[in-house]
Amino acid sequence: MHGRDVAPPPPTDWSELVHARGPAADTPGLIERLREDCWEEAAAELFGSILHEGGVYPATVAALPLLVRVARSPDAPGRIGSLRLLRAYLEAVAAG
Secondary structure: OOOOOOOOOOOOOHHHOEEOOEEOOOHHHHHHHOOOOOOHHHHHHHHHHOOHHHOOOHHHHHHHHHHHHHHOOOOOOOHHHHHHHHHHHHHHHHHO
8 A cells, every 4th residue: 555545444334323314324325426427416415414514423434534535536526525525524623
């Protein structure tokens, strides 16, 4: 592995994690939709679930490695959405 490579995250049981809307089983699918041309709706849904009103949930933390992988994919149309989600997470953490 190179210094800039991000290792794949360990398997996550998303059905045991929660976000603002309840069980987070939808989260990995929404993140994968950031790789599609019509990524804006998925990003909006992620903002409303894993970062609702600046909150950080168990699913938020588990989503971070997946969001980083999308952000590092130059061919992912929703790369900017992933970067915005990561920035919002950092702002939420900084706000306490």
